[in-house]
Amino acid sequence: MIMIMKILRFLLPALLGLAALALALGAGLYFYITPQLPSIEALRDVRFQVPLRIYSSDGQLIAEYGEKRRAPVTYEQVPELLVKAFLAAEDDRFFVHPGVDYQGLLRAAFELARTGEKRQGGSTITMQVARNFFLSREKTYLRKLTEIFLALKIERELSKQQILELYLNKIYLGQRAYGVGAAAQIYYGKAIDELTLPQMAMIAGLPKAPSRDNPVSDMLRAEQRRNYVLRRMYTLDYIDAERYRQALVAPISARLHARNSELEAGYVAEMVRAHMVERFGEQAYTEGYQVRTTLDSSRQRAANRALRAALMEYDRRHGYRGHEGLVKLPEAAPAEAAARALTDRSRLAGLVPAVVLALEEQAFTALLKDGREVTVAWEGIEWARPYLSHDRRGKAPTQAADVVEPGAIVRLQELEEGWRLAQLPAIEGALVSLLPDDGAIVALVGGLDYFRSKFNRAVQARRQPGSSFKPFIYSAALDKGFTAATIINDAPVVFDDPGLEAHWRPENYSGRFYGPTRLREALTHSRNLVSIRLLQDIGVRFAIDYVQRFGFQPGQLPANLSLALGSGSVTPLQMARGFAVFANGGYRIEPYFIDRILDGRGETVFEARPPTVCRDCEPEADAELPPVPAADPAVMLADPPGPAPLPRAERVLEPRNSWLMNSLLQDVIKRGTGRRALTLGRGDLRGKTGTTNDQRDAWFCGFTPGLVSIAWVGFDELAPLGRGETGGRAALPMWIDYMQTALEGMPEQRRDPPAGLVTVRIDPVTGLLSPSGQTGAIFETFRQEQVPTRYSRAEASDGEGMDQDNESAEPLF
Structure with a gap:
C-alpha cells in the first residue's frame, strides 16, 4: 500500500505536468492554426x-457537358x-457532438496505439465537410488538427441541417457522381425521393x-457495404x-444510368x-x-428520320459496296470471335x-453486339x-x-417487316427548318450521324445552290420592271464573258430549247437559258446588290452570268434565311437557336430577342426598298427583355414582289420540278x-x-451524285418526308394579295392581253401599272397546252 502511494505521489505531478503541457501545446496550436482558417462565409454561398x-x-434533354455529374438538393x-x-454509415452522433466526436477520436487513437497504423480517422461529417471544401486529403497530423x-x-x-446539406451535395459517390441527387440518378435512374431502403443504404455506403x-465497379463489395449500413441502421433503431x-x-x-439524351440533336x-x-468561358x-x-x-x-431515310434510299439505288471488315470464325466458338x-x-x-x-441459300444469320442472333431474309x-x-x-x-x-462485318437495319442488310451511306446531307416570322430554328441536322462526322453541313458546308438560287434572281427582275408574263427566248447562246475566262455554252x-418563254414557265420548269438571259438583262451588279436583301454576302457570289445558275457558295442555313423572306411576305429575319439561358439558380440571364415580323405595324406601301447588307445568321441574344416590344424585322421586299x-x-410545286410535293395534299x-x-449538289x-x-444532299469530297440524281429525286423526298410530320396540326395558310395587283387574261404565247374568245388563254397577275395595254393578234392558241406536253418528259431537277 505504501509503495502504491509513493508511485501515485510520483505519477500525479507527472500526469498533471503532461496535461498542462498538452493544454499549452493545444492552446499554442489553436492560436497558431485558427488565424489561418478560412472564412466560413464561403459555405453560405457555395x-x-x-x-x-x-x-x-x-x-x-439534348446534351449534358461537364466532368462532374451533380444534381444539388436542399x-x-x-x-x-x-x-x-448516412448517419449510420458515417457519424451516428452527428446531432450530438459539437463538430468533433471525441469518442471517435479516442477510438482512432487507441487503434493507432494498438496497431501502429492509422486505420480509423475518427472523422465526423462536419470534419469531412471541412476537408472536402477547404483542405487537401494528405494524411498528416497538422492537417488533422486543422480539420478539427x-x-x-x-x-x-452553421446549423446541423446546413452542414448536412453541404455534405450530401459535395460528397463523391463514384462514377463521376457528386452528391446524393446525382448518385440516385446514375445508379438507379431515380430522384432521391423514389429510392427504396436498400438503394439508400447502398448510396450511403459509398463515401468510404x-x-x-x-455497385458498377464491384457488385460484391458494394453489397457487403450496403448490408453493413443496413445492420448499423437496425442496431441504431432506425x-x-x-x-x-x-x-x-x-x-x-x-x-x-447515364443521363441519356432524350432528343438526338x-x-x-x-x-x-x-x-x-x-x-462564359470554362465556367460554362x-x-x-x-x-x-x-x-x-x-x-x-x-428531320433525323427524313435525312437518314433519303440518304439510305440513295445509297441502295447505287449498289452495295461490301462489308466493313472480315473476321475469322473458328469452328469451336464462332460467336465469341464475332462478339x-x-x-x-x-x-x-x-x-x-x-x-x-x-x-x-437466300438468307443469313448474324450476331448483333448485344448477343442476339438474327436472321436476314x-x-x-x-x-x-x-x-x-x-x-x-x-x-x-x-x-x-x-x-x-x-465472318463479314456488316450493318443491319431493323424494320417492321424484319431485318435488312444495310451500309453506312458514303453520301451526306443536311436539313434545316425555321419559323419565317422570327427565324427560330425548329429542326437542324448537319449530317448522317454526329458521332460519325461532327462537321455541321447545315451551317458550315458552303455549296453551290444550283437552280434553287434562281428565285432570288427572278425577284430582282420583278423589282427591275419585268413581269411574270415577260417573254425571254429560250434558245442556244454562246457567251464570251470575261468573268468566266472562256466561251460559255450553257x-x-x-438539252432541249423551248423558244420564247414566259418568266413564270421558265421558273416553273427551271429553264437555265432563260435565267441567264434574264440576269444579263438586269445586270450582274444589280443582282448581287439586290440579293443582299436576303442575307447573302457579295463575297459568296460570282460576278458573272453563272450566278443565274447558282454557282455561288452558300450554306443550307443561309438558304433557309433567304427563302424565309418569301415565306413571311418580304421581311429579313435572323436565324437563331438559343431561346433562353438560365443560371444555376434557375434565373434567366439571357433571352432571345430576334427581329420579328409585325404585319400590322406598317402600311402595305408600294415603295422602293434599297438593298441592305445584313450580318451572317447568329444567335439572337440580349439581356432579359423589359417592357419594350421585340424589335421589328425589316421589310426588304415590296409586298407585291413578295406575293408574285x-x-x-407555288407553280413549281403544282406543275413544275417540285410537283412530287403534291403528295402532301396541301395547297400552300x-x-x-x-x-x-x-449533279454534285x-x-x-x-x-x-x-x-x-x-x-x-451531296458528297463531302464533291463527287458526282450520278445520272438522274437531281434535286427532285435526291433531296425533295427528304423534304416531303420531313414536312409530312412538321406540318401536322398546321392548317393551310393563304395570304390575300396586297393592293395594287391586277389579274387579267393573257395569251400564253405572247404574254399580251387575250382577245375575247381566244382559246387557251390563261390568267396572270401584274402590278397595276404593268398590265399589258396591247392585245395579242392570235385568235386562238393552244400554246400553253403544247408547253405542258413538252414538259411532261423533262426530268425533275
Whole structure:
C-alpha cells in the first residue's frame, strides 16, 4: 500500500505536468492554426460544379457537358431515411457532438496505439465537410488538427441541417457522381425521393471507398457495404427487424444510368456548347447553366428520320459496296470471335453492327453486339447489287453468298417487316427548318450521324445552290420592271464573258430549247437559258446588290452570268434565311437557336430577342426598298427583355414582289420540278429544286407561310451524285418526308394579295392581253401599272397546252 502511494505521489505531478503541457501545446496550436482558417462565409454561398445542360423548347434533354455529374438538393428534399442511412454509415452522433466526436477520436487513437497504423480517422461529417471544401486529403497530423479546429468553427456558424446539406451535395459517390441527387440518378435512374431502403443504404455506403465499392465497379463489395449500413441502421433503431430482413435479401438493382439524351440533336448541341464557352468561358461547364433551344422535339426527330431515310434510299439505288471488315470464325466458338470483333463498333444512324455467322441459300444469320442472333431474309438482301461507280451497278444477286460470307462485318437495319442488310451511306446531307416570322430554328441536322462526322453541313458546308438560287434572281427582275408574263427566248447562246475566262455554252438540263418563254414557265420548269438571259438583262451588279436583301454576302457570289445558275457558295442555313423572306411576305429575319439561358439558380440571364415580323405595324406601301447588307445568321441574344416590344424585322421586299414570287414558286410545286410535293395534299406549298453541274449538289428549298425547310444532299469530297440524281429525286423526298410530320396540326395558310395587283387574261404565247374568245388563254397577275395595254393578234392558241406536253418528259431537277 505504501509503495502504491509513493508511485501515485510520483505519477500525479507527472500526469498533471503532461496535461498542462498538452493544454499549452493545444492552446499554442489553436492560436497558431485558427488565424489561418478560412472564412466560413464561403459555405453560405457555395456554388457546386453543375454541368451544362441543353434542352429543346419543350424541355427534352439534348446534351449534358461537364466532368462532374451533380444534381444539388436542399436538406428538406432529402428523405429522412436517407439522412439516417448516412448517419449510420458515417457519424451516428452527428446531432450530438459539437463538430468533433471525441469518442471517435479516442477510438482512432487507441487503434493507432494498438496497431501502429492509422486505420480509423475518427472523422465526423462536419470534419469531412471541412476537408472536402477547404483542405487537401494528405494524411498528416497538422492537417488533422486543422480539420478539427475548422470543424469546430463550422459548427459554431452553421446549423446541423446546413452542414448536412453541404455534405450530401459535395460528397463523391463514384462514377463521376457528386452528391446524393446525382448518385440516385446514375445508379438507379431515380430522384432521391423514389429510392427504396436498400438503394439508400447502398448510396450511403459509398463515401468510404466510392471508386472501389460502388455497385458498377464491384457488385460484391458494394453489397457487403450496403448490408453493413443496413445492420448499423437496425442496431441504431432506425429501422425495425422486418424492414431489415427484407432489405438484406433485396437484389442489387444498381446499374449505370447515364443521363441519356432524350432528343438526338448533336449538331445543335455542339453549336450551343461552342457559344456558351465563347460567352462564359470554362465556367460554362460548371456553373449549372441550362440552355433552352428553339428546337421542336417532334420536328427534330422527323428531320433525323427524313435525312437518314433519303440518304439510305440513295445509297441502295447505287449498289452495295461490301462489308466493313472480315473476321475469322473458328469452328469451336464462332460467336465469341464475332462478339470480340464488334467490341469497338457502335450503332450509327440507326444501323446496327453485326457479324455474319452462317449462310442459307437466300438468307443469313448474324450476331448483333448485344448477343442476339438474327436472321436476314431474302427480302432484306436482294437489293444489294454490287456498286461499280456512281452510274453503274453489277448484276442482281441470286443467293446470299453473292453478297456476304461468314465472318463479314456488316450493318443491319431493323424494320417492321424484319431485318435488312444495310451500309453506312458514303453520301451526306443536311436539313434545316425555321419559323419565317422570327427565324427560330425548329429542326437542324448537319449530317448522317454526329458521332460519325461532327462537321455541321447545315451551317458550315458552303455549296453551290444550283437552280434553287434562281428565285432570288427572278425577284430582282420583278423589282427591275419585268413581269411574270415577260417573254425571254429560250434558245442556244454562246457567251464570251470575261468573268468566266472562256466561251460559255450553257444548256438546259434536258438539252432541249423551248423558244420564247414566259418568266413564270421558265421558273416553273427551271429553264437555265432563260435565267441567264434574264440576269444579263438586269445586270450582274444589280443582282448581287439586290440579293443582299436576303442575307447573302457579295463575297459568296460570282460576278458573272453563272450566278443565274447558282454557282455561288452558300450554306443550307443561309438558304433557309433567304427563302424565309418569301415565306413571311418580304421581311429579313435572323436565324437563331438559343431561346433562353438560365443560371444555376434557375434565373434567366439571357433571352432571345430576334427581329420579328409585325404585319400590322406598317402600311402595305408600294415603295422602293434599297438593298441592305445584313450580318451572317447568329444567335439572337440580349439581356432579359423589359417592357419594350421585340424589335421589328425589316421589310426588304415590296409586298407585291413578295406575293408574285410566292405565286411563281407555288407553280413549281403544282406543275413544275417540285410537283412530287403534291403528295402532301396541301395547297400552300411553295419551293424550288436545285441541281448543280454533274449533279454534285441536290437541293430542295420549300416553305409554307408558317415554316421554311431546306434539304441538301451531296458528297463531302464533291463527287458526282450520278445520272438522274437531281434535286427532285435526291433531296425533295427528304423534304416531303420531313414536312409530312412538321406540318401536322398546321392548317393551310393563304395570304390575300396586297393592293395594287391586277389579274387579267393573257395569251400564253405572247404574254399580251387575250382577245375575247381566244382559246387557251390563261390568267396572270401584274402590278397595276404593268398590265399589258396591247392585245395579242392570235385568235386562238393552244400554246400553253403544247408547253405542258413538252414538259411532261423533262426530268425533275
